[in-house]
Structure formats: structure tokens, C-alpha cells
Amino acid sequence: MKMEIQSISFDKLKQYLVFLFRCNSQTQECNDLIITKVVYEHIGDEEFPSIDEIAKQANVSKAAISRFCRKYGFKNYISFRNAMGAGAITYGLNHKLLNISKIMKSDEEIVEDAYLNIVHNITNTKEHLNIQQLKQITDYMKTAKDITFIGGKRAIGAFHMLQMELLSSGKPAYLFDQKDTSDWNAEFFTSDSLVIFVSASKEFFNDTIAFNRAKEAHSTIICIHPTDFEYQKDCDLYIQYTIEGDVNSGIHSLMMISNILENLYYKS
Numbered sequence: 006m007k008m009e010i011q012s013i014s015f016d017k018l019k020q021y022l023v024f025l026f027r028c029n030s031q032t033q034e035c036n037d038l039i040i041t042k043v044v045y046e047h048i049g050d051e052e053f054p055s056i057d058e059i060a061k062q063a064n065v066s067k068a069a070i071s072r073f074c075r076k077y078g079f080k081n082y083i084s085f086r087n088a089m090g091a092g093a094i095t096y097g098l099n100h101k102l103l104n105i106s107k108i109m110k111s112d113e114e115i116v117e118d119a120y121l122n123i124v125h126n127i128t129n130t131k132e133h134l135n136i137q138q139l140k141q142i143t144d145y146m147k148t149a150k151d152i153t154f155i156g157g158k159r160a161i162g163a164f165h166m167l168q169m170e171l172l173s174s175g176k177p178a179y180l181f182d183q184k185d186t187s188d189w190n191a192e193f194f195t196s197d198s199l200v201i202f203v204s205a206s207k208e209f210f211n212d213t214i215a216f217n218r219a220k221e222a223h224s225t226i227i228c229i230h231p232t233d234f235e236y237q238k239d240c241d242l243y244i245q246y247t248i249e250g251d252v253n254s255g256i257h258s259l260m261m262i263s264n265i266l267e268n269l270y271y272k273s
Contacts, residue, residue, distance in 0.1 A: 045146075151179070
């Protein structure tokens with residue numbers, strides 16, 4: 006049953022997840038926010054509303070709803086409606102199947118499982134880290150005129166203390182949310198810049214704009230990513246911090262990597 010659900014609705018599940026990621030990460034206009042609010046109120050409903058119902062509840066025209074759907078990569082409202090309905094159902098059913106054993110566990114066991122999962126993640130990260138690569142990053146930091154970290158809010162948040170260390174040593178260091186890179190000036194990066202992409206993702210965000218501009222400026226480019234990354238061949242240094250088959254949310258591993266870099270930089 007699980008495999009049948011996945012095979013039928015995988016594309017719609019992907020569209021559904023991409024839509025949620027974009028809503029969470031990209032700045033929305035007023036009308037889009039209102040429409041998103043109405044859409045969110047109906048995700049998980051037994052039957053997702055018609056375009057007339059959504060337009061009425063959002064107090065916008067049907068044309069505005071159609072533009073909203075196209076803006077987020079859907080051919081029309083029908084394909085959007087199908088993705089919101091089937092995508093949410095597929096995610097919910099698969100999530101329940103994967104977590105059914107947790108229902109039988111005590112509160113203490115749930116806490117212990119969460120702890121062990123974090124330990125497992127950072128242990129795998131530690132075992133597969135290349136110290137020479139990390140030292141190379143600190144060498145790049147020493148010679149760079151300025152350093153920019155780009156990623157999601159949670160990802161770059163792990164590098165806040167490293168940013169403080171760099172700033173206190175007289176090195177300009179920036180943390181930029183990936184959703185804010187679309188309006189950047191090409192002149193922001195130079196050949197003396199070090200640009201570090203943290204858990205970059207072309208599909209959901211605007212990293213490609215910043216990536217291309219860093220490349221055009223001949224900046225030094227580093228990618229720290231949980232899995233294989235489309236642009237890794239174009240990076241001066243690429244670090245993969247999880248291993249195949251590992252379920253890793255990433256934030257704990259990134260915090261560990263940031264702490265190691267902070268201490269290696271201070272030591273050098």
C-alpha cells in the first residue's frame with residue numbers, strides 16, 4: 006500500500022513540498038500572502054476547494070488565483086488543486102506509516118530516540134569529515150578580503166559564532182538568507198571574496214543567482230552540503246557532511262562544523 010501511494014502521487018508530493026518551501030523562503034506580495042493563508046487553511050481537507058471558493062475567501066479575482074498558481078510553477082488551478090490535495094494526503098499517509106511505531110512508545114523513549122538520532126547524525130559527520138579540507142577553508146578565510154555565508158536561516162544561523170570570530174579579528178563576514186540574493190549587485194563579490202554556500206538548493210531558492218555572480222567575479226566558492234550538489238564541480242572546495250542513507254536534518258552537523266572552523270581559525 007505504501008509503495009502504491011508513493012508511485013501514484015510522487016510528482017504531486019514533490020510539487021506540494023516545493024510550493025511549501027517557496028512560500029516559507031521567498032518574500033511574498035500582499036495578495037500572495039492572503040491567498041497562501043487561505044490555501045494553508047484548506048490543506049488536509051478531504052476535498053480541496055474550487056477556484057471560486059478560494060477566490061471568494063481570499064477576496065481576490067479568479068484571475069489573481071490563476072496568476073498565483075502560475076507564479077509557483079503550476080500550469081493552472083486544476084494542477085495546483087490536485088497537488089495540494091494528493092500531495093498533502095501522500096505526505097500524511099507516509100508520515101503515519103513511518104512513525105506508527107512511535108505511537109506505542111513512552112514519552113521518555115521518544116526523548117531518548119531524539120537524542121540518539123542527533124548523536125548518530127553528528128557521529129557520522131565526524132567520522133567522514135576531512136580535517137585537511139576544514140583547514141583549507143580557514144586558509145581561504147585568512148587570505149580573503151571578505152567572507153559571505155549564504156543559506157537558509159537555520160543553516161546560516163549555525164555559523165553566527167564563526168561570523169563573530171571573523172569580525173572580531175578584523176575580517177568582514179556576512180550571513181545572508183538565500184531568499185534575499187535575487188536583487189544582489191554583481192559588484193558585491195570580487196576575486197578576493199570567499200563565498201560559502203551552506204546546504205544550497207537550486208530547486209527551492211535563489212542560490213543560483215548568487216552562485217553565478219560569485220563565479221563571474223572569480224570569487225573563491227565553497228559548498229557545504231548534505232548530499233551531492235549539482236554545482237559541486239564548479240566549487241573550489243566541496244564538503245559533504247552526511248553519508249548515503251543517513252537521515253540527517255543537518256543543523257546539528259552544521260553547528261559542529263562551524264565550531265571546528267571557529268577553533269581552527271583561532272588557532273591558525
